[in-house]
Amino acid sequence: MSSPILEAIFKRRSIREYTDKDVTTEHLHKIIEAGIWAPSGLNNQPWRFVTIKDQKTRNQLAAQTKYGHIINAAPALIAVYLDQTAMYNNTKDHQAAGACIENMLLASEALGLGAVWLGQILQKKEEVNTLLDLNNDLDLMAIVAIGHPAHHDQQSQRKPLRDFILKEL
Numbered sequence: 001m002s003s004p005i006l007e008a009i010f011k012r013r014s015i016r017e018y019t020d021k022d023v024t025t026e027h028l029h030k031i032i033e034a035g036i037w038a039p040s041g042l043n044n045q046p047w048r049f050v051t052i053k054d055q056k057t058r059n060q061l062a063a064q065t066k067y068g069h070i071i072n073a074a075p076a077l078i079a080v081y082l083d084q085t086a087m088y089n090n091t092k093d094h095q096a097a098g099a100c101i102e103n104m105l106l107a108s109e110a111l112g113l114g115a116v117w118l119g120q121i122l123q124k125k126e127e128v129n130t131l132l133d134l135n136n137d138l139d140l141m142a143i144v145a146i147g148h149p150a151h152h153d154q155q156s157q158r159k160p161l162r163d164f165i166l167k168e169l
């Protein structure tokens with residue numbers, strides 16, 4: 001396969017274990033930039049981000065989810081939000097957020113970093129907003145945990161293609 005884009009799509013795995021090496025602000029900004037180049041309905045770009053490297057804040061966020069060990073292990077986090085004052089259509093804006101987050105995962109892969117999309121913490125959206133001192137116009141979509149991969153042993157499976165295609169007319 002010669003396409004770097006297809007290669008990144010197929011090679012990307014959720015990375016949950018990291019080395020202690022710092023993730024630079026430059027890399028975090030590049031990952032966010034990839035996110036904001038995702039498509040959005042009417043090009044309304046409803047996404048907003050908080051970058052977190054501070055250990056105390058990571059500890060506080062870790063306490064909000066059963067995946068806290070990943071948050072504690074990751075040297076950097078990006079909280080991805082929808083700004084509800086910038087939204088125009090609930091379904092389409094949520095679709096845009098998903099596209100944004102996937103771009104961020106692929107950008108992390110392209111930069112030699114490892115990332116995982118954390119959604120379980122959405123059960124504690126309000127607590128996270130309080131911790132990050134954000135108002136409730138901001139609706140948490142995910143926390144992306146990012147670091148330098150500790151290893152590349154991750155395996156993942158997909159059901160066969162035929163399970164998903166309903167019809168080919």
Ligand SMILES: Cc1cc2nc3c(=O)[nH]c(=O)nc-3n(C[C@H](O)[C@H](O)[C@H](O)COP(=O)(O)O)c2cc1C
Pocket residue numbers: 012013014015016067070116117118119120121154155156157
């Ligand atoms: C909406 C969403 C929420 C997720 N939430 C979590 C999570 O809270 N904790 C976690 O470890 N992984 C989470 N993941 C990652 C999935 O477990 C992972 O993508 C899936 O198992 C497939 O593995 P792969 O990404 O390595 O292909 C989430 C993924 C998505 C898209």
